[in-house]
Amino acid sequence: MDRNERSLHASSFGAAAVAYAEHRPDYARAAVGWALEAASGPRVLDLGAGTGKLTAALVARGVEVVAVEPDPAMLAELRRALPDVRALSGGAESIPLPDGSVDAVVAGNAMHWFDMAVAGPEIARVLTPRGVLAGLWNVMDDAVDWVAGLARVGGTAAVGPRDTPAAWRAATADMHLPGNGDAARFGSPEQAVFPHGQRRTAESLVATLATRAGVLVMPEPEREALLGRIRAFLADRPETADGEFTLPMRTGVLRVRRL
Template sequence: MDHSRSFGAAAGQYAEHRPDYAAEALRWVLDAAPGRRVLDLGAGTGKLTAGLLGLGAEVIAVEPDPAMLAELRAGLPRVPALTGGAEAIPLPDASVDAVLAGNAMHWFDMSRAGPEITRVLTPGGVLAGLWNVVDDRVGWVAELARVAGSAVIGPRDTEACWRTAIGGSTSPFAPSEVGVFRHGQVRTADSLVATLGTRAGVLVMPDGERAAVLGRIREFLAGTPQTADGEFVLPMLTCVLRGCRRPA
């Protein structure tokens, strides 16, 4: 199964277990935009959409996967939610002030998506990709990443790897700015295993391999003082790449 098409099969689990985005990261993006009309592109089940609504943005969601879109519509029934993708955005020209993509921009074909995003943005509009990563500066988190393996916590899943993966810029707008914001997700051992089970690399594993990997993670969490008993906060960062469309 293609990694980018793996999420629909686990849309319910994705909606339940995936984290939201740091509010300060969203403010940093919105403060650079000329208005509050926002497109959540590759919106999934609406994790980013919900955060934007909480900050007073007027949000349109666009998502290609029907199962993910169904979860978004059920959870956020008042949000306009359209079928579409970054390479063919179902919106008029110059119709939004910001385009945000939460843990999604790396799936875009930017040679096609870049012109489409430019088309729907107003002059001076903002494009931002946001990625939630684990904070492996914390010792037990770094050990979790080692135990889980790169199929579970891999490229873009730690700050250093994310900076390497984005290279100079994945934004068609220059100059691009990088922002990194502290974040966290309240988890138990069981719910963190469930969260990691929604990663693309895990979803495409054969059943036996998936069970073995998640079992290894569960064993690590049970034997680690910070995660063995009850709730804990998984230290995270929301990493943002932001660029503005130049006025014509």
């Protein structure tokens, strides 16, 4: 994906901010704990915080959270849902915080949108020495047969290049190291994957997939055709045809420490 295409996808969420807040999953608690266990203090920046899915999990852990989000509609949803959280307008490439002001920077399903050649030094700037940078991603567990079938039907628009565990590991292994200069700012990456799941119906799962960037930027006829194929697939599978079911997921975490 080139820079222009990445920018188009990254800016697509605002129009679906309410649906994003309603349908996107939270993060496995064990994954959030692992992301933060190496942090030297309680001050955490949720960067690219969106509507606050990860922010809420951080609040529940009792840490001191500040959220930064560039999209006004997403930020408005976050502030509505979490009015007591300090929530600022800003992006990974220009973080509105002082030097060395946080002990950890986390990003939920967001780090792949960052221009790490610029964001890497910015993240290093706001982190304390030995501070932690952690990206978290929710992915579908395609070891489950019907989920693998859903991935085939949905294609790359609905189930993208980081949306299964193996693809996530490959895509994120060196995501934080765009070049030698930034490589010197962080230590070796660690990856871990944690079981997770989300209660869905067929229609709410379709609504969830409709908030994916690849689907949001589709022309309307193509989007409706894709979502129609997904509905037909879910209606034909005994696991998903009637009532609620659990969508098998994993939360993957990439963790590095600032040197």
